[in-house]
Amino acid sequence: xxxxxxxxxxxxxxxxxxxxxxxxxxxxxxxxxxxxxxxxxxxxxxxxxxxxxxxxxxxxxxxxxxxxxxxxxxxxxxxxxxxxxxxxxxxxxxxxxxxxxxxxxxxxxxxxxxxxxxxxxxxxxxxxxxxxxxxxxxxxxxxxxxxxxxxxxxxxxxxxxxxxxxxxxxxxxxxxxxxxxxxxxxxxxxxxxxxxxxxxxxxxxxxxxxxxxxxxxxxxxxxxx
Numbered sequence: 001x002x003x004x005x006x007x008x009x010x011x012x013x014x015x016x017x018x019x020x021x022x023x024x025x026x027x028x029x030x031x032x033x034x035x036x037x038x039x040x041x042x043x044x045x046x047x048x049x050x051x052x053x054x055x056x057x058x059x060x061x062x063x064x065x066x067x068x069x070x071x072x073x074x075x076x077x078x079x080x081x082x083x084x085x086x087x088x089x090x091x092x093x094x095x096x097x098x099x100x101x102x103x104x105x106x107x108x109x110x111x112x113x114x115x116x117x118x119x120x121x122x123x124x125x126x127x128x129x130x131x132x133x134x135x136x137x138x139x140x141x142x143x144x145x146x147x148x149x150x151x152x153x154x155x156x157x158x159x160x161x162x163x164x165x166x167x168x169x170x171x172x173x174x175x176x177x178x179x180x181x182x183x184x185x186x187x188x189x190x191x192x193x194x195x196x197x198x199x200x201x202x203x204x205x206x207x208x209x210x211x212x213x214x215x216x217x218x219x220x221x222x223x224x225x
Contacts, residue, residue: 017200018107018122019069021209022130022186022193025115028061028206038079039063058112066098066110066119068209073121074103083108097175107197109173116191120201127173127196129166133185137161143168152177162192170194 028034036044043063050056063083071078085098098108100121107126111118118130138146143165152172167181174196182201183194195201 016073016122017202018120018124018126018195018197019073019204020118020120020128020193020195020201021065021069021204021206022116022118022189022191023061023065023206024189025058025061025112025117028065028117029057031206033078034061034064036060038067040083043083054115058115058117062110062112062117062119065117065206065209066108066121068206069119069121069204070100070103070106070108072204072209073106074100097173107174109170111169111173113191116189118191118193120195120197122197122199122201124198125174125176125179125196127170127175127179129169129173129194131162131166131192133162133190133192135162138165147172152179163194166192166194167196170196 120128
């Protein structure tokens with residue numbers, strides 16, 4: 001009998017594509033099961049520090065959406081999804097790159113921007129970024145400071161306005177210099193999105209990931225029902 005990998009069983013859909021979801025904040029928060037109590041205590045404490053109501057909604061919606069994605073991929077109920085964040089620069093918890101400690105082989109990433117949220121979950125290193133399509137592109141000098149040479153997000157050529165920014169952010173979040181990046185314009189939501197991942201990926205709608213619609217426990221993405 002083969003031993004299980006550290007951190008518990010890997011999702012049964014080991015060959016499943018990375019799951020990425022883009023949604024409006026209002027759509028996520030309007031779901032009947034969008035409950036702030038789903039978040040861990042440290043997340044709720046951080047959320048309480050966000051004083052701008054609209055930004056608070058974005059942060060909450062992004063974290064809820066990430067749990068819904070992780071629940072679909074792992075086959076576990078959303079309230080049982082354990083999320084951690086750790087910053088290697090200051091060696092402190094509560095911020096930095098997110099992870100699922102019970103599923104160390106899964107990469108996770110979230111993003112939010114003025115009424116928009118995005119989340120991605122899948123095997124390997126994953127990074128996602130979303131921006132409003134009408135946002136003024138960052139100054140090239142800001143891009144260079146944010147992503148200096150040698151950093152994962154450093155663009156290989158001069159960034160193409162906002163597209164270059166979201167692609168660099170996605171690669172930075174994946175923490176992989178050579179990570180393939182896919183970008184697209186989500187016309188219906190007025191969003192520009194970038195996803196960094198290896199292998200295949202697929203999009204889903206937030207409404208289809210509401211906990212009430214999750215597949216039975218133990219059945220991950222791609223597992224026959």
